[in-house]
Amino acid sequence: xxxxxxxxxxxxxxxxxxxxxxxxxxxxxxxxxxxxxxxxxxxxxxxxxxxxxxxxxxxxxxxxxxxxxxxxxxxxxxxxxxxxxxxxxxxxxxxxxxxxxxxxxxxxxxxxxxxxxxxxxxxxxxxxxxxxxxxxxxxxxxxxxxxxxxxxxxxxxxxxxxxxxxxxxxxxxxxxxxxxxxxxxxxxxxxxxxxxxxxxxxxxxxxxxxxxxxxxxxxxxxxxxxxxxxxxxxxxxxxxxxxxxxxxxxxxxxxxxxxxxxxxxxxxxxxxxxxxxxxxxxxxxxxx
Amino acid sequence: xxxxxxxxxxxxxxxxxxxxxxxxxxxxxxxxxxxxxxxxxxxxxxxxxxxxxxxxxxxxxxxxxxxxxxxxxxxxxxxxxxxxxxxxxxxxxxxxxxxxxxxxxxxxxxxxxxxxxxxxxxxxxxxxxxxxxxxxxxxxxxxxxxxxxxxxxxxxxxxxxxxxxxxxxxxxxxxxxxxxxxxxxxxxxxxxxxxxxxxxxxxxxxxxxxxxxxxxxxxxxxxxxxxxxxxxxxxxxxxxxxxxxxxxxxxxxxxxxxxxxxxxxxxxxxxxxxxxxxxx
Numbered sequence: 224x225x226x227x228x229x230x231x232x233x234x235x236x237x238x239x240x241x242x243x244x245x246x247x248x249x250x251x252x253x254x255x256x257x258x259x260x261x262x263x264x265x266x267x268x269x270x271x272x273x274x275x276x277x278x279x280x281x282x283x284x285x286x287x288x289x290x291x292x293x294x295x296x297x298x299x300x301x302x303x304x305x306x307x308x309x310x311x312x313x314x315x316x317x318x319x320x321x322x323x324x325x326x327x328x329x330x331x332x333x334x335x336x337x338x339x340x341x342x343x344x345x346x347x348x349x350x351x352x353x354x355x356x357x358x359x360x361x362x363x364x365x366x367x368x369x370x371x372x373x374x375x376x377x378x379x380x381x382x383x384x385x386x387x388x389x390x391x392x393x394x395x396x397x398x399x400x401x402x403x404x405x406x407x408x409x410x411x412x413x414x415x416x417x418x419x420x421x422x423x424x425x426x427x428x429x430x431x432x433x434x435x436x437x438x439x440x441x442x443x444x445x446x447x448x449x450x451x452x453x454x455x456x457x458x459x460x461x462x463x464x465x466x467x468x469x470x471x472x473x474x475x476x477x478x479x480x481x482x483x484x485x486x487x488x489x490x491x492x493x494x495x496x497x498x499x500x501x502x503x504x505x506x507x508x509x510x511x
Numbered sequence: 512x513x514x515x516x517x518x519x520x521x522x523x524x525x526x527x528x529x530x531x532x533x534x535x536x537x538x539x540x541x542x543x544x545x546x547x548x549x550x551x552x553x554x555x556x557x558x559x560x561x562x563x564x565x566x567x568x569x570x571x572x573x574x575x576x577x578x579x580x581x582x583x584x585x586x587x588x589x590x591x592x593x594x595x596x597x598x599x600x601x602x603x604x605x606x607x608x609x610x611x612x613x614x615x616x617x618x619x620x621x622x623x624x625x626x627x628x629x630x631x632x633x634x635x636x637x638x639x640x641x642x643x644x645x646x647x648x649x650x651x652x653x654x655x656x657x658x659x660x661x662x663x664x665x666x667x668x669x670x671x672x673x674x675x676x677x678x679x680x681x682x683x684x685x686x687x688x689x690x691x692x693x694x695x696x697x698x699x700x701x702x703x704x705x706x707x708x709x710x711x712x713x714x715x716x717x718x719x720x721x722x723x724x725x726x727x728x729x730x731x732x733x734x735x736x737x738x739x740x741x742x743x744x745x746x747x748x749x750x751x752x753x754x755x756x757x758x759x760x761x762x763x764x765x766x767x768x769x770x771x772x773x774x775x776x777x778x779x780x781x782x783x784x785x786x787x788x789x790x791x
Contacts (some may be wrong), residue, residue, distance in 0.1 A: 237608020241616050244601035244660060248619050252657050255634025256626070262637060305532055312529035327533045331540060334761040335718040337738050338754040342539025344742070345546055345556055352542065352556050382536060414518075443627020446720060450742050460629040460721075467636065467725065477637075480630040487627060 256484070263477035275478035284462070284475075288482065291458040294373065294448065295441035298380040303434045305381065306388030313389075314396040325393070332386035340447045343379045344370065347451075371453030379447035384437040391436065395429030431497055439490040443483050459483055540758055547755035551748075565752035575737060576753060582648060583717050583734040589652035590659050590716035591709050597656065598663030598708050605664070606671040620664050623657050631657060632725040639726060646728030654726055655716035662715060663708040670704025703775040707768045714764050718757070 266272040278284060313324045331339060346352045347369040354366035369375050399422065407417045445460035452458070457465075459479050466476040542556055547565060549558025569576045604610050605617055623631060635654045636645075644650040674697065682692045720735040727736055734753070741750040 233607065234609040234611065237604040237610040239604075240600040240608065241604035241610055242600075244597045244604075244620060244664065245616060247597055247660070248623070248657070251635065251638070251653055252623055252631065253619075255638040256630060258637045259630060259634045305535075308525075308528050309532045312525040315525065316529075324529065324533055327537050330762065330765060331536050333714060333765055334540060335735065335738075335754075335757050337718075337720060337735055337742070338543060338757050339539045341738075341742055341750070341754055342541075342543045345542050346539060352538075382539065385532075385536060439625065443629045445629060446739070450739070460627070463629050463633060464724070467633065473637075476633060480627070480633050483627045484630050487625065491625060 259477045259480045259484075262474055263481045265474060267474075275474045276482070278475060279478045279482060284479075287457050287462050288459055288479075290373075291442065291460075292486075294376055294380065294458060295438050297373075297377045298384055298441045299434045299438040301377060301381045302384040302388045302437050303430065306385055306392055306433060307430070309385075310389050310392035310396055313393060328386050328389045331382075336383050336446050337450075339382060340379050340450050343375070343382065343447075344451060347375055347378065370451060372455075373452070375451040376448045379451045380441055380444060383444070383447060384440060387440070388433040388437055391433040392426065392429050395426045399425050428497070428501060432494060435490050435494050439487050442486055442490075543751060543754045544758060547751040549751070565749050566756075568749045569752045569756070576734075576749060579732055579734045579737045582731060586648050586652045586655065586723075586733060587713045587716040589649065590655040591712045593652065593656040594659040594663040594712040595705065595709055597660040598667045598712075599705070601660075601664045602667030602671050606668040607676075620661050622661075624661050628658070628721045632721045635722060636725040645726055646731040647726075648731065651723055651726045651731075651733065652716065654722040655719050658719060658722070659712040659715040662711050666704055666708040666711065667701070670701050670707075673704075674700045703771045706771045710764045710768055714761060717760070 263275050264271055264273070266274065279288070309324075309328070313321050316324060348354070349366050349368070349370075351370075353369065357365035357367070367374075369378070403421055403425070404417055407421045412420070443460050445458065445464065448458040449461045449464075452461075459482070463476045463479050466472040466479075546556050546558060548561045548563065549556075550560035550562040550564065551558065568574070571577060601616075601620060605613065605620075610616060632654070635650075635657070639645055639647070639650045639654075642650075678700070679692050679696050682696050683689075687695070718735060719733075720739055723733040723736050724739070727733060732740070734757075738750055738753055738757075741747045741753075
């Protein structure tokens with residue numbers, strides 16, 4: 224009796240406490256996004272139109288969208304590769320070094336992306352540290368142009384996304400049961416085979432999550448592309464900023480916003496489906 | 512994890528690649544710190560001559576930088592208050608209670624972390640512009656709370672989950688009222704989490720660029736907006752000193768969080784403080 228009274232009391236308390244955040248986010252998050260959606264479907268003189276979407280998906284606008292997708296994909300792949308190497312190394316370090324390495328991964332994450340981007344700008348310039356080093360080492364072709372082009376943008380955004388991928392991969396790698404690998408070795412599998420057939424499948428979910436997450440986060444990212452990309456390298460978020468701040472093209476900006484939103488939902492949907500499938504396989508295995 | 516005996520070549524290869532990647536993460540920050548003490552104004556590295564003139568220029572009272580630092584601090588303080596209120600209540604509902612529609616509320620709380628910030632910023636612009644609230648510190652703080660509250664909620668959820676409920680039950684069985692339990696048991700145990708949530712809300716707001724950019728007017732530019740403009744248009748060398756201060760602030764904040772957690776006997780310093788956690 225007493226427990227059910229406690230339960231009833233708990234759900235009342237929970238309901239009351241859930242109100243502030245729900246109301247706040249409905250008013251200042253959901254409602255404004257609905258505003259963006261309705262603006263993107265509104266003609267110049269009111270009424271319903273797909274004009275802004277057609278406009279966003281043609282000509283120069285389409286090429287901005289495509290280059291945003293390309294930069295996001297490049298960043299996702301690169302931060303996944305680099306993140307995998309680092310996470311894998313950290314997983315095998317002695318605890319003291321591993322903790323130190325994680326510190327170097329996590330601390331930059333909390334330092335303003337603006338500041339880190341500025342650091343890259345100083346480093347990658349024609350007379351920056353990297354080119355000075357490469358030139359004095361007589362690397363052929365140096366100095367390279369590493370700034371105000373796509374190379375610069377991808378280097379910069381990768382350094383911003385890297386903490387996410389390392390943390391996610393660290394999580395799954397720590398969960399890998401070393402006995403499985405040892406067992407495979409006991410049956411005579413080579414290192415490469417163990418890596419490919421045992422280790423990779425075990426960490427695959429983390430790879431998928433980390434890659435998709437950095438892709439999604441890149442889609443709407445702005446600071447690094449805007450500062451390191453120069454005039455030609457516009458991304459969707461920069462275009463939205465320009466359209467609102469300089470050209471008063473709100474409907475068009477809204478249409479781009481909704482396109483970003485749909486792409487994000489698509490990515491999250493893939494993540495959710497993959498998780499659901501894994502869960503189902505687990506259940507089937509454990510029930511049989 | 513991997514319990515296979517390491518090979519020597521593999522060991523060296525891993526150590527080298529890991530060091531290179533860690534350097535890749537740390538170098539931009541080190542470069543800024545060193546450059547900020549350079550006497551010439553063009554951000555050469557390493558500087559020919561050292562001075563603190565950019566720091567003096569930044570701190571000059573009444574200047575652009577000092578004004579925007581004050582504005583950003585005010586907005587960040589407001590954001591902290593808002594997101595602590597939302598964080599504590601929401602975490603109580605999500606971590607402790609039996610909440611109907613639990614998944615829906617949890618999803619709503621996490622959504623602002625994943626939705627492109629430019630869309631949130633545009634939405635808030637459309638929301639505040641008709642109300643004539645562009646440039647209002649309150650509007651910017653409310654906007655920042657959309658991003659900071661989810662982090663505060665996650666930290667508070669992991670804090671509340673870490674508190675042994677039997678302590679509260681024990682107090683209740685000895686006749687303590689709900690108020691007394693909250694005041695004497697739950698609150699003291701949750702304090703480290705509260706401090707962490709406050710610090711992360713503060714930095715989230717202090718560093719936030721996009722929403723501030725959309726909601727600001729030329730008279731009310733937060734520090735990140737000013738830094739962004741300085742980097743994009745002018746070559747105001749003061750920005751190196753400002754950046755160095757932002758770095759110092761972030762490191763100070765993280766040290767504080769680690770310290771509080773250590774003093775309160777928390778083992779896991781990373782648990783619940785990173786926005787990536789719900790996704791793993």
